[in-house]
Structures are given as C-alpha cells and as structure tokens.
Amino acid sequence: MFSDAAGEPPPTDRPARLEWALSTELRGPGPAPEGAPVTPPAEDCRTLSPMFSSGLIERPVSWVALAGFMGTGKSRIGWELSRALALHFVDTDKLITRVVGKSIPEVFAQEGEGYFRACEHEVVRRVTRLEHAVISLGGGTFINEDNRHELLERGPVVVLWASPETVYQRTKHSDRPLLRAEDPLSKIRTLMHEREPVYRQGTIHVHSDGRPSEEIVEEIIERLWAWADVQQAWADAGPERPELGERAAD
Numbered sequence: 634m635f636s637d638a639a640g641e642p643p644p645t646d647r648p649a650r651l652e653w654a655l656s657t658e659l660r661g662p663g664p665a666p667e668g669a670p671v672t673p674p675a676e677d678c679r680t681l682s683p684m685f686s687s688g689l690i691e692r693p694v695s696w697v698a699l700a701g702f703m704g705t706g707k708s709r710i711g712w713e714l715s716r717a718l719a720l721h722f723v724d725t726d727k728l729i730t731r732v733v734g735k736s737i738p739e740v741f742a743q744e745g746e747g748y749f750r751a752c753e754h755e756v757v758r759r760v761t762r763l764e765h766a767v768i769s770l771g772g773g774t775f776i777n778e779d780n781r782h783e784l785l786e787r788g789p790v791v792v793l794w795a796s797p798e799t800v801y802q803r804t805k806h807s808d809r810p811l812l813r814a815e816d817p818l819s820k821i822r823t824l825m826h827e828r829e830p831v832y833r834q835g836t837i838h839v840h841s842d843g844r845p846s847e848e849i850v851e852e853i854i855e856r857l858w859a860w861a862d863v864q865q866a867w868a869d870a871g872p873e874r875p876e877l878g879e880r881a882a883d
C-alpha cells in the first residue's frame with residue numbers, strides 16, 4: 634500500500650517511518666490542500682527553487698508554524714503561505730497519516746486519541762529541527778504544553794482564529810473525530826472555549842472569518858515582518874537592552 638515516489642517500501646519502525654515520510658514531503662510541495670487555489674508554479678517546482686535556501690529570497694522568517702482551532706484554515710493557509718515565501722510545507726496531520734498508514738479518523742478509532750497525541754509529539758520534535766519550512770499543526774497540537782514550549786522556542790507560531798459558526802460551516806462535510814456529535818456547533822463552542830486561553834499564547838494572531846485566503850496570507854507576511862524587525866532590534870540592542878520593567882515604563 635505504501636511506497637514512495639521511487640517505489641521503495643517505507644521502513645516499519647515509527648521513528649524511521651517518520652524520517653521517511655518527512656523526506657517524501659520535503660521533496661516537493663505536493664498537491665494543494667482542499668480549497669486552495671491551484672496556481673501553476675512559475676517553473677516546474679516539484680522541488681523548490683535552488684534560490685530558496687541561498688539567502689537571495691527576502692522573507693521575514695525561514696520557519697513558521699500555524700496553530701489554531703479546527704477549520705480556522707491552518708492547512709490551506711499554511712500551504713499558500715509556503716508558496717508565497719518559497720518554503721517547504723509540512724502538515725503534521727498529513728505526516729501522521731503517512732507514518733501510521735491510516736487516516737486521522739482511523740487512527741482515532743483504531744489506535745485511540747492517546748496514540749495520535751504521541752505521534753503528534755514525535756512529529757513536533759522532528760519538525761522543529763527543520764529549516765525553511767511552514768508547518769501547519771493539527772488543532773490540538775499546540776494545546777499540549779511540551780509541544781507548545783518546543784514550538785515557541787523554535788520560532789513564531791501564528792494562531793488563526795474563526796468564529797464557531799465559521800468553523801462549523803467549514804468542517805461540517807469533513808470527518809473530524811472530535812467534532813462527531815449530535816450537535817457539532819455546541820461541541821465546537823465548548824472545545825473552543827476550553828482551548829482559547831492556550832491558543833492566546835501564540836506569537837501572532839490573525840482572524841480568518843469571512844476573508845479570502847490571499848488576504849490572510851498577506852496579513853501574516855506583514856505581521857511576520859513586523860515581528861522579525863522587533864527580534865532584530867532586540868538582537869541589535871545586545872546585552873545593554875533594558876529590563877522588562879524599564880521597558881514597561883518607557
């Protein structure tokens with residue numbers, strides 16, 4: 634059932650499978666996620682342009698993760714953002730489905746949520762070591778404290794936000810195991826309310842309600858430039874930078 638583009642069977646143990654799945658993902662951008670515009674690349678770019686790691690492309694960051702509730706657009710916006718910034722794209726859910734060899738609903742049903750969360754953690758540890766990548770997380774990935782810590786240590790985490798109603802509209806025809814309920818909208822409201830304080834710990838927050846994806850991507854890039862400028866200013870200030878208390882009094 635599984636073979637990579639070269640026809641090689643994947644390894645059987647999980648860490649090696651993870652490396653294998655990542656290497657196949659990083660070979661090229663793969664198909665656009667559901668709903669994303671399929672814009673033909675300027676050149677055949679199964680692999681990214683050699684310029685992408687050469688320092689010749691100006692971009693605010695060379696690694697960024699997208700977090701947020703289910704249906705806020707992490708997978709789609711992440712893919713579009715990766716095209717705009719000429720970075721690799723990794724969707725952690727997609728990676729898990731490749732590693733385990735099952736869809737996300739099958740993993741939840743057959744292996745249990747705990748197993749899925751363990752896979753998620755392994756994937757986080759691996760993707761935080763990548764260079765030149767946009768990482769779209771699953772909705773629960775950032776909720777785990779260890780994952781959150783590792784991600785925020787690595788780089789900016791952009792949190793996408795949407796109202797429960799928008800999330801419901803965007804997810805009602807898909808199978809998200811956690812949203813299988815008699816009243817999915819209530820389930821969305823409850824779970825979103827529980828998770829909201831944790832999502833607030835992200836670096837940059839962007840609303841996605843009623844906005845076309847291009848506009849969201851544009852805002853993320855602008856906000857990443859502003860964030861990178863601040864990081865640079867702090868780095869330039871060196872050890873003489875004021876303590877937090879002094880800054881607050883400025």
Ligand SMILES: Nc1ncnc2c1ncn2[C@@H]1O[C@H](COP(=O)(O)OP(=O)(O)O)[C@@H](O)[C@H]1O
Binds near residue numbers: 710
């Ligand atoms: N800004 C947007 N406007 C309209 N539809 C969107 C937008 N962002 C995402 N979608 C659609 O909503 C659905 C869920 O998006 P997805 O990227 O899978 O969300 P997530 O990964 O956060 O669960 C997909 O069908 C996607 O095309």
Ligand SMILES: O=C(O)C1=C[C@@H](OP(=O)(O)O)[C@@H](O)[C@H](O)C1
Binds near residue numbers: 704809
């Ligand atoms: O919020 C969550 O706990 C989950 C979100 C899903 O990803 P999306 O946010 O991409 O739908 C997927 O990882 C899994 O169904 C669990």
Ligand SMILES: [Mg+2]
Binds near residue numbers: 707708709769770771
């Ligand atoms: Mg997703």
